[in-house]
Amino acid sequence: MAPHADGAATSSTSGNNDVPARFHASSTDSAIAAENEYAAHNYHPLPVVFARGQGIHVWDPEGRQYMDFLSAYSAVNQGHCHPELVKALADQAARLTLSSRAFYNDVFPRWAEKVRAVFGFDMVLPMNTGAEAVETAIKIARKWAYKVKGVPQGKALVFSVQDNFHGRTMTAISLSTDPESRDNYGPYVPNIGAYSPSTGKAIRYNNIADLEEVLEAHGKETAAFIVEPIQGEAGVVVPDDDYLSKAHALCKKHNVLLICDEIQTGIGRTGRMLCSEWSGIKPDMVTLGKAISGGMYPVSAVLARRDVMLVVEPGTHGSTYGGNPLGCAVSMRALEIMEEEDLTAQAERLGWIFRESIIAFKSPIIQTVRGKGLLNAIVIDESATSGRTAWDFCVLLKEKGVLVSQNQRIVPWSSAFPGLFFFFFSFFLFFFFSFFLFFPSGKLGREEEVTRPKRGGRQEMR
Structure with missing residues (x-):
């Protein structure tokens, strides 16, 4: 007989008697068995x-x-189910949940203003998941390279570093060096990755000489360098204090956009709203996700300078749920809680x-x-x-x-x-x-x- 996860949740675990019991597994064993049977492994x-x-x-x-x-x-x-986030979610859900970007809504512009005030970047592009934010940042960087930097069409390069983690979409695993993420999923997105096109050598994390070598050889065709301020998936690898500042200087020298992936390290986790603040730099682009909505609703974002963000034209990128009023309301409250509770x-x-x-x-x-x-x-x-x-x-x-x-x-x-x-x-x-x-x-x-x-x-x- 197939496993069955249905059952009544006890009052000690439901926390809300209005939630239908059929939504909840009746036991740990039944939940694990049903997930193993019916969900991808x-x-x-x-x-x-x-x-x-x-x-x-x-x-x-x-x-x-x-x-x-x-x-x-x-x-x-x-924290789980912060009462103010629960209230923000419920209040907005009762008012308006989705407009799509075919129309304006009255919450998204307030959220964009809040993000600008908190992080100090000129503009924001909303998405839903961290991997989407990374994909979006790569798209923007490539278009900037063609329209602003003058890289020949189809030649723009985007470099990452060894042992990175930027998600598991095709673009993200093309940036990766992890065999578990990559094996049997090729061919990969061209012109992006953690290896030098001329030498085949990996660009090691926290090794500024490797980055300098690849940019000296390929800087004219390079759109961006994407890096985690701390490598989370690799085991919370903290670079030297001056690594990001030196990488930032090299990117400036070669007119390359520095993208900091702050999806895990951002929103106060490391003792700064952005981990890159520890290095005293302001990246050209930042990707955010996860705690920007306090775990209540999928929200992600790309932050950038105005001249970089405005290469994106109407109809060239978007998301049905990106910038939706429900996610924006929750995210604004999540950012306020970070400030109010220090x-x-x-x-x-x-x-x-x-x-x-x-x-x-x-x-x-x-x-x-x-x-x-x-x-x-x-x-x-x-x-x-x-x-x-x-x-x-x-x-x-x-x-x-x-x-x-x-x-x-x-x-x-x-x-x-x-x-x-x-x-x-x-x-x-x-x-x-x-x-x-x-x-x-x-x-x-x-x-x-x-x-x-x-x-x-x-x-x-x-």
């Missing part, structure tokens, strides 16, 4: 099912409570406490900790864990009520930071140190032992 999640969320906490269908330290890959920086400064402060506390703990199991603000990773030394892997670490923490994710040996840590989060953060550090005392001997259930992801398996952090 393009993820390998931890065996926990979210049924309700509030702030830093989530509950499964059985009512078990967890602390969420992944925050939907930094999409719920304001979450950006809180991320900087708590992130520093977290890293310094981990370093001071001096556990032989921890190889290193790295990050900025509340985007952090712990690298596990598996030679000191009696055969336990980073996946085992995540499963054992899940059994103790704390949720994180892993990437090979690397445990990426990022956390929601609602207003009262400091209490939870202090509690977590105490719990974390206690946990590491018994981690090498911690017991796993049989199912969790056999469902480890294959070595090299990567979880999406976009």
